[in-house]
Amino acid sequence: MNLTLRIWRQPGPDAPGEMTVYQVGGITEDMSFLEMLDILNEELILRGDQPVAFDHDCREGICGACSMVINGRPHGPERTTTCQLHMRHFTDGDTIDVEPWRSAAFPVIKDLVVDRSAFDRIIGAGGYITAPTGSAPDAHAVPVPKEAADRAFEHAECIGCGACVAACPNGSAMLFTAAKVVHLNLLPQGAPERRSRVRSMVAAMDSEGFGGCTNTGECATACPKGIGLDAIGTLNREFLRAR
Amino acid sequence: MSIQVSSNQGYEHYTVGAPIADTKAPDGPIEERWDRRRFEAKLVNPANRRGRTVIVVGTGLAGGAAGATLAEQGYRVVQFCFQDSPRRAHSIAAQGGINAAKNYRNDGDSIRRLFYDTVKGGDFRARESNVHRLAQVSVEIIDQCVAQGVPFAREYGGLLDTRSFGGVQVSRTFYARGQTGQQLLLGAYQALSRQIAAGNVELHARTEMLDLVVVDGRARGIVARDLVTGKLETHLADAVVLATGGYGNVFYLSTNAKNSNATAIWRAHRRGAYFANPCFTQIHPTCIPRSGDHQSKLTLMSESLRNDGRIWVPKAAGDTRPPNAIPEAERDYYLERMYPSFGNLVPRDIASRAAKAVCDEGRGVGPGGQGVYLDFADAIARLGRDTVAERYGNLFDMYQRITAEDPYQVPMRIYPAIHYTMGGLWVDYDLQTTIPGLFAIGEANFSDHGANRLGASALMQGLADGYFVLPPTLNDYLARTPAVPLTPDHPEVEAVATEAADRLAALLAVNGDRTPDSFHRELGELLWDECGMARSAAGLRKALERIPELRAEFWRRLKVPGTGEELNQSLEKANRLVDYFELAELMCLDALHRAESCGGHFRVESQTPDGEAARRDEEFGYSAAWEFNPSGPPVLHREELVFDHVHPTQRSYA
Incomplete structure (x- = not known):
């Protein structure tokens, strides 16, 4: 298929950017979206142009590096990561808009690459259980009810891609923060730091410049791992309990 | 002694150097060796640790665990990852599970059985002392991870579930659905994040190591490139730990992440670290x-x-x-x-x-x-x-x-x-390479899997090295090595930085008509055909002839747009390729010299009458540790393998 791509090009953090139009041909259905961009980039290099910079790594949907807004939706039309989006979801002659994550807390570095280090700082503020190496009791010393373990796991599946923030009209990081709080606060191992964790993480989230949550739910719709809006409810409850 | 293995250009031959006499493994009963080593290790006074800096490159299971643990012990840790966050290291993609000899199933598992399975599964090409230690610390790993909140699969009674994996006869694999690597990595990442926030770890994300600084025979730092600004930085320390993963991406197509690369271990090899068993790759x-x-x-x-x-x-x-x-x-x-x-x-x-x-x-x-x-x-x-x-x-x-x-x-x-690649930097029992002060952990070393890795053992080894093995052995090294001041203007440090800058400049200057990826694909296909699932002397010689030609073409026709002073992903790829070319040659040479079939290495000339792999213990019962030689062919140092506890047998699955 032949496609028209309108891609956000921005040479650096402080340089102005603009949507730039490219034509790309010879695309097959089995290609992933990133492989389609690989083809464009190979052509750009041979022409002596700068290839489009984008973050990517595992290309199997788990590292969370890839981050593109495709036709206005984070990760595009399917509920998955950009690397797992295939070209069979597009048709010959389509025009596709490709933009970086849109959020003040994720400044653009170049083209489609943004700085998501704010997420790391939220985790550093309390998204852990203090358990220095060597201090652990036997793994079976504390049984964990299966329901709690399963629910913790479902929230620990977050890949930290930032689609929730990019989708939110307020640029809120509530779903990301909530996923980690639910994961750790549900487990008996996480109980001692339950209150300080939620307070510190929410404070870090606010200080990083993310917006507030107004329950629009776009985050949960965009999440490629299916983390639900109920996480935010739990976060609010934990936060109120911790005051 | 010079040995002719090929009449073609490229690596025509190799020379044989002194065998490796001392692996630093204590002797005595195998069950007591690790305890003995730890007891004999010298300690650094807690008050003095803050003054000692350790560089850790990589934030996967091994690097993340090591960085967090060393910082908890009080060292100043400076850590690097090329990804935008430590949480994205490729350990995250491991699916199946992690082995541990907990015997929670009461099904006859034990440390000894895990040790036995791993040595046998590795087709008798691993060092017994190291493998036994791995089996011993496996039980602590599960405890550690549960304490961190890793949400392993559980049964209705609230206890941990396990499954059997990879053909072993016991159920010793702990798992978190199909995302065990992700959950274990997030555990290590969270522990590391806590230390970063506390100021004990200085993290440099989006920063890639380009070379190793060796001064007076000791590893003292790295030269790294800030991938956002393109700036080259020199970082100095008292010891350097490489946790940079395997080299499977030399094949271009692999299950590795796109940016996983061999530059850190290969540059260390060029600076004096032996590279062991490069032909042991897992398909x-x-x-x-x-x-x-x-x-x-x-x-x-x-x-x-x-x-x-x-x-x-x-x-x-x-x-x-x-x-x-x-x-x-x-x-x-x-x-x-x-x-x-x-x-x-x-x-x-x-x-x-x-x-x-x-x-x-x-x-x-x-x-x-x-x-x-x-x-x-x-x-x-x-x-x-x-x-x-x-x-x-x-x-x-x-x-x-x-x-x-x-x-x-x-x-x-x-x-x-x-x-997966079983080969990697040669390390002794302390996980120290042949460069004093340079340690290699996780998939970056060659340590525990011999010629073939069992399923669910990669996660075990990464975390064993990072949480439990490296910290005490590194402690011992630092305690025995006086702190010597070093500044970036030292001539040996400056020389490394200049060399790294020159190489990038040379890549940008070629200005030809082929992209880095086009060369990488071609190299990968050649390796897959000749050094992949089945290898023959004729095919390997062909590859050894072709690789230098391809490399020459690379330096003639490469095209890298842009400059070195910006985010330039083409330049990153080209720079990694330079090392892949050299590594590919050593892989083929190693595969050619090892005229036996064992584990992941199948030589068509070495088969049993019914077409199965034929190991040749008499001739090849050693690990091949290659020394880089700037002025001639590589030098082979053999580490003879002794099997006192698991008697070598020919595998049979008919």
Whole structure:
């Protein structure tokens, strides 16, 4: 298929950017979206142009590096990561808009690459259980009810891609923060730091410049791992309990 | 002594240096060696640790665990990852699970049995002392991870669930659905994040190590490139730890992440660290086949699928009918035919070679004939669709997303792919390389898996090295090594920085007409053909002849747009390729010199009469540690392997 791509090009953090139009041909259905961009980039290099910079790594949907807004939706039309989006979801002659994550807390570095280090700082503020190496009791010393373990796991599946923030009209990081709080606060191992964790993480989230949550739910719709809006409810409850 | 293994250009020969006499493993009963080593280790006074700096490169399971633990102990840690966050290291993609000799099932497991299985699974090419230690610390890993909040699968009683994996006879694999690597990595990442926030770890993300600084014979730092600004930085320390993973991406197509690379270990090799057993690469039998020339990476499907799926190809070559139109009598369930007692559950290397053999006969299926069927029709008939969905639903979904085929209706197509590298930097019992002060942990070293790694053992080794093995041995090194001040203007430091800058400038200056990826694909295809699943002397010689030609063309025709003073992903790729070319040559040389079949290394000249791999312990019962020689061929140092506890036997799965 032949496609028209309108891609956000921005040479650096402080340089102005603009949507730039490219034509790309010879695309097959089995290609992933990133492989389609690989083809464009190979052509750009041979022409002596700068290839489009984008973050990517595992290309199997788990590292969370890839981050593109495709036709206005984070990760595009399917509920998955950009690397797992295939070209069979597009048709010959389509025009596709490709933009970086849109959020003040994720400044653009170049083209489609943004700085998501704010997420790391939220985790550093309390998204852990203090358990220095060597201090652990036997793994079976504390049984964990299966329901709690399963629910913790479902929230620990977050890949930290930032689609929730990019989708939110307020640029809120509530779903990301909530996923980690639910994961750790549900487990008996996480109980001692339950209150300080939620307070510190929410404070870090606010200080990083993310917006507030107004329950629009776009985050949960965009999440490629299916983390639900109920996480935010739990976060609010934990936060109120911790005051 | 000079040995001629090839009459062609390139690495014409190698020389044999002194055998490795001392691996630093304590002697005495094998069960007591690790305790003894730890007791004999010198300690650094806690008050003095803050003044000692350790560089850790990489934030995967090994690096993340090591960085967090060393910082907890009070050292000043400076840590690097090329990703935008430590949480994205490729350990995150490991699916299946992590082995540990907990014996929670009371099914006869023990430290000794895990030790035995690992030595045997490695086809008797690993060091017994190290493997035994790995089995010992495996039990602590699970405790540590549970304490961190890793949400392992649990049973209704609240205790941990386990499953059996990779053909072993006990159930010792702990798991978190199909995302065990992710959950273990997030545990290490969170522990590391806590230390970063506390100011004990200085993290440099989006920063890639380009070279190692060695001063007065000791590893003292690295030269790294800030991938955002392009600025080269020199970082100095009292010791350097490489946790930079394996080198599977030398093949271009592999299950590795796109940016995983060999530059850190290869530059360390060029600075004096021996590189051991580079030809020991693991090919995983159940990956999704490539769909065309655009393919950028391969996706693994968990090995557990072989528990219920049946593998087959058409009996007749060139049969292009859709699978459901091929009658039962015209299908060849070749693993069940060839290996009646193990059937579809033969080890990874055997399943992979058999798939290649049937495809070479023209019986492969799918695009290009590079695939075999993995059929769940019988399992669905026997167990029902719901049970199959419960066991493999997420894998089926992943397969359908990538191929647009429904594995509940049509057999999956699978093909082997490069997955893991057992070879790596040679390390002693302390995980120290041949450069004092340089340590290598996780997949970056060659330590524990011999010629073949068992399923669910990579996560175990990464965390064992990072949490439990490296911290005490590094402590001992620092205690015995006085702090010597060093500044970036030291001539030996400046020379390394200049060399790294010159290399980048040279890559930008070629200004030819071929992209870095086009060279990488060509190198990868050559290696896959000649140094992949089956290797022959003739093919390896051909590769050794071709690689220098390709490298010469690279330096003539490479095109890298842009400059070095910005985010430049083409420059990153080109710089990694320079090292892949050299590493590829050493892999082929190692494969050529090892004229035996063992584990992942299958030499067509070394087969039993019935076509199975024939190991030759008398001649090759050693690890091959290669020394870089700037002015001539590589130098081979043999580490003879002694098996006092697990008696070598020839594997048989017929």
